[in-house]
Amino acid sequence: MTATVTEPRADTSAAKGTSRGTGGARRRLPRIPDRVRRGGLPYLLLLPAVLLELLIHIIPMIIGIVMSFRQLTQFFINNWGAAPWTGLDNYRIAVDFDAPIGEALLHSFFVTCVFTFFSVGFAWLLGTTAAILLQESFRGRGILRAVFLVPYALPVYAAVITWAFMFQRDNGLINHVLHEQLGIIDEPSFWLIGDNSIYTLIIVSVWKGWPFAFLMLMAGLQNIPRELYEAASIDGAGIWQQIRRITLPSLRPVNQVLVLVLFLWTFNDFNTPYVLFGRSAPENADLISIHIYQSSFVTWNFGTGSAMSVLLLLFLLLVTAVYLILTSRGRKGADV
Amino acid sequence: MRHVRAASAVTLALAIAAAATGCGGGSTGTGSNESPKTLTYWASNQGPSIEADKEILTPELKKFEKETGIKVKLEVVPWADLLNRILAATASGQGPDVLNIGNTWSASLQATGALLPWDEKNFEEIGGRDRFVDSAVASAGKEGEPPAAVPLYSLAYALYYNKKMFADAGIEKPPATWDELVAAGQKISKGGKWGLGAEGGNVSNNIHQTFVLGQQHGADFFDKDGRATFTSDGAVAAVKQYIDFMAKDKIIAPGNAEYAQNQSLTDFAKGKTAMVLWQAAASTFAAQGMKPEDWGAAPVPVPSGTPGTGKQVNSMAAGINIAVFKNTKNIDGAKKFVKFMTGDEQQKHLNKTYGSIPPVKAAQADAAFGAPDLKVLRDTLATSAAPLPQVPNESQFETAVGTAVKELWADAAAGRPVTEESVRARLEKAQQTMQQ
Numbered sequence: 001m002t003a004t005v006t007e008p009r010a011d012t013s014a015a016k017g018t019s020r021g022t023g024g025a026r027r028r029l030p031r032i033p034d035r036v037r038r039g040g041l042p043y044l045l046l047l048p049a050v051l052l053e054l055l056i057h058i059i060p061m062i063i064g065i066v067m068s069f070r071q072l073t074q075f076f077i078n079n080w081g082a083a084p085w086t087g088l089d090n091y092r093i094a095v096d097f098d099a100p101i102g103e104a105l106l107h108s109f110f111v112t113c114v115f116t117f118f119s120v121g122f123a124w125l126l127g128t129t130a131a132i133l134l135q136e137s138f139r140g141r142g143i144l145r146a147v148f149l150v151p152y153a154l155p156v157y158a159a160v161i162t163w164a165f166m167f168q169r170d171n172g173l174i175n176h177v178l179h180e181q182l183g184i185i186d187e188p189s190f191w192l193i194g195d196n197s198i199y200t201l202i203i204v205s206v207w208k209g210w211p212f213a214f215l216m217l218m219a220g221l222q223n224i225p226r227e228l229y230e231a232a233s234i235d236g237a238g239i240w241q242q243i244r245r246i247t248l249p250s251l252r253p254v255n256q257v258l259v260l261v262l263f264l265w266t267f268n269d270f271n272t273p274y275v276l277f278g279r280s281a282p283e284n285a286d287l288i289s290i291h292i293y294q295s296s297f298v299t300w301n302f303g304t305g306s307a308m309s310v311l312l313l314l315f316l317l318l319v320t321a322v323y324l325i326l327t328s329r330g331r332k333g334a335d336v
Numbered sequence: 337m338r339h340v341r342a343a344s345a346v347t348l349a350l351a352i353a354a355a356a357t358g359c360g361g362g363s364t365g366t367g368s369n370e371s372p373k374t375l376t377y378w379a380s381n382q383g384p385s386i387e388a389d390k391e392i393l394t395p396e397l398k399k400f401e402k403e404t405g406i407k408v409k410l411e412v413v414p415w416a417d418l419l420n421r422i423l424a425a426t427a428s429g430q431g432p433d434v435l436n437i438g439n440t441w442s443a444s445l446q447a448t449g450a451l452l453p454w455d456e457k458n459f460e461e462i463g464g465r466d467r468f469v470d471s472a473v474a475s476a477g478k479e480g481e482p483p484a485a486v487p488l489y490s491l492a493y494a495l496y497y498n499k500k501m502f503a504d505a506g507i508e509k510p511p512a513t514w515d516e517l518v519a520a521g522q523k524i525s526k527g528g529k530w531g532l533g534a535e536g537g538n539v540s541n542n543i544h545q546t547f548v549l550g551q552q553h554g555a556d557f558f559d560k561d562g563r564a565t566f567t568s569d570g571a572v573a574a575v576k577q578y579i580d581f582m583a584k585d586k587i588i589a590p591g592n593a594e595y596a597q598n599q600s601l602t603d604f605a606k607g608k609t610a611m612v613l614w615q616a617a618a619s620t621f622a623a624q625g626m627k628p629e630d631w632g633a634a635p636v637p638v639p640s641g642t643p644g645t646g647k648q649v650n651s652m653a654a655g656i657n658i659a660v661f662k663n664t665k666n667i668d669g670a671k672k673f674v675k676f677m678t679g680d681e682q683q684k685h686l687n688k689t690y691g692s693i694p695p696v697k698a699a700q701a702d703a704a705f706g707a708p709d710l711k712v713l714r715d716t717l718a719t720s721a722a723p724l725p726q727v728p729n730e731s732q733f734e735t736a737v738g739t740a741v742k743e744l745w746a747d748a749a750a751g752r753p754v755t756e757e758s759v760r761a762r763l764e765k766a767q768q769t770m771q772q
Contacts, residue, residue, distance in 0.1 A: 074728055077427045078450045100768035170591040171599075193537065193594045193746040278596060280539050280739040282746065297420060299732040299769075300444065 068306035077302065090307035101295075105308060107283075108291040112267060115198065115287060119205040120262045124255075126206065127213025132247060135221055145218070152211035160275035163204045167191035167276075192277060197285035205272050209265070213258055220254035221247070256327045263323075264316060288312060367433075367452070367660070367667035375669050376409045378421070380436035380656055382489065382690045384623060386412045392689055400676045406669045419731070425661070426450040433664040434673050437485055439475040439655045440540075440724045440734070446477045446484035447728035452660040452667075453482035462486065462675040471653040472695035475723030485657035486674055487695035489687055491615040492716040493544065493651040494633045494709065501529065501610040510634035512641040514577070517611070521587030524610045531587030533600030533609040534578075536745030539738030542578075543724070544652050545613060546741055549574035551649035551722055552639055557733065558725045566737060566767040567760055575741055576759045583748035593749035604631075615654050618709055619691045633709035635716055643720035653721040655695065693717055729770060736766035 067080070068090050076083035096102040130148055134141055151159065166173040168191075175188040191200045228246050237245065248255075270289040273281050279298055281290050292312065296305025377397070383389045389412040397408040411432070413421055419441060425431030426448050437445055445451055452458065454476070459465040465473060472490045476483035495517075497510050505524045511517035521531020535541040550557055555570025565571065582588040589609070592600060601617060603609040605624035613636055621631060635643045636650040643650040658677055660670040676682060683699035693714050694700050705714055724730060740762040748754050 074444055074447045074731075075449075077423065078429075078448045080427065100765055104769065169594055170589075188591075190594060190746070190749060193742070194750050278537070278539075280735060280742060283743060294735065297423065298735045300423075300729070301732075 064306050065310055067302055068310045070303050072302040072306070074300045077300075080302075083303070086303065090303045091311070093304055094307045094311060101304070104286075105288075105291060108286045108288045111198065111284065111286055112288040115201055115205070115285075116263060116266045118202045119209060119266045120259065122202070122206040123209035123213050123262060123266075124259060126210040127215075127217050127258075128251075130210075130214045131217035131221055132243065134218065148214055149211050151207055152215065156208065156271045157275055159208065160204060160272055163200075163207075164192065164276050167200050193282050195284055197277065197282040200276065201273060201285045201287070204276065205266060205269065208272065209262060213262065216254055216258045217251060220251045224250045260320065260323055264320070267316065268312075366662055367664035367670065369668055370665040372666050372669055373405065374407050374409065375434060375664075375666055375673055376411070376432040377673070378418075378432045378435040379410060379412045380418055380438070381412055381414045382656065382692075384619070386414065392686070396677075396682060396686070400673060403676070404669070404672055406666070406672065408673065429663060431661045431663075433666055433670045434658060434660055436488065436656050437659050439472075439485070439487070439653070439657045440730060442476050442484050442657060443478045443726040443728055444731045445659070446481065450662055451484040452662050452664075452670075453477075453484060454486055455482040458482075458671065459486075461671050462678055467678075467696050467698065469695050469697060469700070469717060471717060471721050471723065472655060475653040475655065475726070476657050478726045478728075485659035486678055487655060488658040488677060489656045489690055489692035490695040490717055491654040491692050492713045492721045493548070493613055493615050493636050493654070494617075494712045494716065495636050496604065496612050496614055496617050496621075496631055496633050496709075498604065498607060498610045499630060499632055501607065505610075510632060511637055512635070513639060514637045517637050518581070518585045518587060521581070521585065521611065525587050528608065530589040530603075530609045531611060532581055533595075533603055533612040534581070534588050534592045534745070535595045535598065535600055536593040536749070537596030537742060539742060540734055542738045542741035542745075543734045544654070546571075546575050546578050546737065547652055547724055548636065548650060548722075549577050552647050553577075554647055556725065557737065558727050562727045562729075564733070564767045564770045566740075566763040572756060572760050572763060575737075575744065575763065576754065576756060578741070579744045579748050579754050579759070582745065583754040590749040593745035616691045616693075616710075616713060633712045635712055635720070638720075643716065645720065645722075649720055649722045651716045651721040653717065653723045655692065732770055736769050737763065740766040 067083075069085060069087060070076075070080070070083040071086045071089070072080055072083040093099070093101055094105055097106045134145055134148075165171075169175060169188050172191070174191060175185075178184045179186075179188050189196055191197065224246065228250075229242055232242050232246060268289055269287065270293065273285060273287045273290045274293070277285060277290075279290075279294065281287065288308075292305050292308045295308060296302050379389060379393055381389055383392055390410065393410055393412075397410055401407050415438075418436075418438070422431070422435065422437065422441075422445065425435075426445075431450070437451075446453075456465070468487055469490065472487035473483060476485045476487055495510060501524055502508075502510070502520070505520070507520045507523060511520050517532070524531045534545075547557065550571050553570035553573045555565070555568045555574060557564065557566055557571055559565050582590065582592065589603075598620070600609060600612055601614065601620050602624060604612050604617075605621055605626050618628070622628070638644075638648045638650045640648055642648060658674055660667070660674060664670045677686075678696060680696060680698045683694040683696045684702045684704065687694040687699065688702075688704045691710075693705060693710065694702075699705075700714060705711070725733065727733070744754055744759060744762055747758065
C-alpha cells in the first residue's frame, strides 16, 4: 500500500520538474514511521477540523445548555459564571403554556410552523416548476437561469429591506400597484403590521428561498438519462405522466435533502423577520427565532432564552430524525 | 516532531480561545492604568451619518490628545447596534474604555456592574455633580445609587408645528392643552392633511409618549419597589389617550401606525402633517428642506396648560450619557476624557453641533441655546421633564409596553375598536411577560 501511495507522487514531481517544496515533501515523507502513517496520520489531519468544530459549535452549544439551567439576567452578564443555578426553572417557564411567557412561545411556535409549511411548500413548487421548464433548451435560457438565481445571490439584508420599503402602506410599490394601478384592493392595506404581516413574511421568504430549490433541482435533472423520456414518449406517455413517473421519482434523493435543508433554514430564519419588522414583530408574524432573540437580548433573560433555544434544538433534531427515518425507509421500498 | 509542535500550537490556541469563551465574564475588577497613552471610545451615532460624526468628533479628540498626550481611538456605533454591542462587551469583558449610552438604559446597565459608578469622588474629578442639571443626572442611574454615567447631550420633547398650516386653518397659537391640540388637529385633518404625526412602529417612541401621558395621569408604570404596574387606571388612560388621537379623534393618519423610520418627520416637512412631538428636530427639518421660519416649537401640552412637575410633566428627560467601562486599562485617562467631554467649551461646541442641550449648567447659558426652539427644550429639561423609570428591567418595559402600544396602533389603523378593556388586556399581557 505504501508504495502505491508514494510512487505516483514521485512520478508527478519528476514529470513536472521537481520543485524545491515538493522535493522537500518527498524527502520528509518516508521519515514518518509506518505505524503513525497508518494509525495516527488520518487523525492528525482531521484534528484541525475537529478542533474548529469544537470551538465553533460544540463548546458554544454546551455553554448555551449550561446557561439554560441558570438564572442569567443583566445582574450577572458581567460575570455569568456566578449566575444562580435554577435547575429546570427556565424550562418550566418556557413550557408553562398557561402563563404568558409559555403561551407566547407556543403561539410563536405555531406561527413558525405555518410560516415554514407555506414557505417551503411554495419555494419547492416554484423551484421544481422553473427547473423543469428550463430543461428544454431555447433562446435566452442561460439568461433566465442567471436571473432566477439573483435572489439567492443578493445580500439578505439589502434584499429584505427593499421588500420592506415596497410593502409600506402609503409609499410602497405593492399598494401602489394593487390599489392605484390594478384596482384589486379598495384601499391601501397594511403589510408590515396587523393580520397581513404573515403573508408578507411568506412572500419574502419564498422569493428568497426558491432559487436554491431551483439550483439543486436543476442539477438533479441533469442526471436523468434522456433515454427514459424518449422511451416513455414512444410508449405514449404525455408530459404529465413523464413528470409523475420519471422526473419526480428520479429527483427523490435531491428532494429528500432539499426539503430538509429548506425546512431547517426556514424554521430558524432570523434575518427576514428582523429586517422586515424590527425587534418586535407583529403578533401574526412572531417567528420563534425573533421570539427567542427578544427573550434573550432585548429583555435580558438569557437563561430563559437559552432554555427556549435548547427546546427548539431538540424539536428540530426530533423532526430531522423522524424525517430521515421515514424517507430512507421509503427509498429502500422504492429500490426493491 | 514538527507535526507534534504544530498540533500543540493548535491545541494551545484552542485552549486560549476556549478560556476566552468560557471565562469571558470573569472581569469584575476596577480599571488599572496599564496603558495610560490610549483610549478606545464608542460614540453613539448622533449626527446625520457615521461619517459626519467622525468629522465632528475627530478634531476634538485631537485637541484632547494635544492636551493630555492620550490618543483616542474612535468608533461611531449606530443606535440599532449599540445596546447589543454593549451587552457583548459586558459579557466578554472586552469593551471600550469610554462609551456613550442612551440614558434610558442607565439603570439596566448599572445592574450589570460593568460601568464605573460616579460617586462623589469621581464627580469631583470632573468638576462636581452640581455642574449638571438635576433631571439629567437623575436619568443616569437608579435613585439613591451613584449614577452609572455622566450626562453628555440632553434632549427633551417639544411640540413642533407648521406655521403656514396653522394660519391656513385659522389657528392663532400653538395648543397648550390636549383639548386644544385635538381641536386644532381636527380643524386641519381634511383633504389628505393631518393634524398630528406619530411613529407607531417605533417601540421606544411609543414608550416616551405614553410615559409622559402616564405622568399626567399620575401613573408611573412601576411602583416604589420596582414592580410593574402597567395596568393601573392611569397607565391604561394614558395609553388609550395616545391611541385615541388616531382611533377616536382622527387627527393622526392611519398610515402612521407602521412608521418607525422617522417618516412622520418627512410628512411634517412635506406639509402633510401639521404637528409632531419630537426631540430636537431642527436639523432634520433643515435637512428635509424646511426653513427655520416655516415651523415653530412649543412645550408639549399638559391638561392644565402650564408645564411643571408631577402631573404637569410634559417630557421624558432624554439624552445621551458618557460612561466608563469599569475594567478599563486606563482609568485616569478615561476620567480625564469624561472631564474633557463635559467641559464647558466642549459642551457648548458639541451640543450646538448636534442640536441638543448641554446638561452642564454653565454651557446652557450660552447664547446659542437661546433660540426660541432650543429655549423651549431647555426650559422643559429644567422644569418639566422626568426620567423614564430607572429600573434594571427598563429594557424589558420598553419592549413589552412599546409592543403593546404598537399592536394597539395596528388595531386602530385597521378600524378595530380600541376600548379601555382592549388596552388593559394588552397591558396585562405585557406586564405578565415581565420576569424577575
